[in-house]
């Protein structure tokens with residue numbers, strides 16, 4: 001029992017590889033976002049701080065999750081959902097923060113947080129307590145996902161971005177909306193690998209963790225980088241680029 005856990009990572013353990021890569025990537029991204037806070041305009045610092053907190057919370061959970069995986073060879077479901085229940089609402093906060101200057105209200109933030117909690121709590125139940133009916137719970141969970149999707153593609157968040165008349169903001173917002181559409185869709189695909197799920201005959205159960213790990217890296221780090229480039233590009237105010 002004194003062996004280093006890292007030493008138990010076996011050749012061919014691709015899920016384990018993605019846990020280790022994810023762990024390091026989250027750590028590196030956290031350092032980057034925190035250090036870059038001093039290089040952006042004051043009004044963007046909170047957004048960058050939140051980006052760093054998202055990857056920081058994930059880095060800590062990945063540290064536990066990779067050990068859990070190499071030790072047990074099973075999905076670290078609890079750590080996974082504790083991580084998500086903290087980080088997904090923080091991603092909603094990111095939307096709120098960038099839209100605040102253009103009239104976003106707290107009600108929008110609460111609505112998005114409610115949708116994400118709905119999505120995650122019901123997803124957790126389907127993955128654990130009611131695993132035999134994971135498909136049903138996955139469908140219920142998808143309603144929460146659909147709520148967030150609607151908000152950023154058609155709802156009030158979308159309208160605020162549209163009315164901002166700020167092309168830099170609009171570009172960042174639409175990239176984030178694509179993350180919600182394509183990046184977040186990775187998770188339900190992994191979930192469908194659970195026995196009894198729509199893809200359980202096609203995907204081995206290991207794909208669940210591979211998909212979740214890839215999804216986390218893309219979405220958490222990618223989201224943060226979009227916010228970062230928004231902050232950097234917003235520096236170029238019209239008065240400084242003319243002439």
Ligand SMILES: *C/C=C(C)/C=C/C=C(C)/C=C/C1=C(C)CCCC1(C)C
Nearest residue numbers: 123138141142145184187188191219
């Ligand atoms: C950083 C973590 C993120 C962005 C996690 C996102 C998770 C989802 C979008 C999960 C969605 C699910 C469904 C839409 C249905 C099946 C159950 C879930 C929870 C995997």
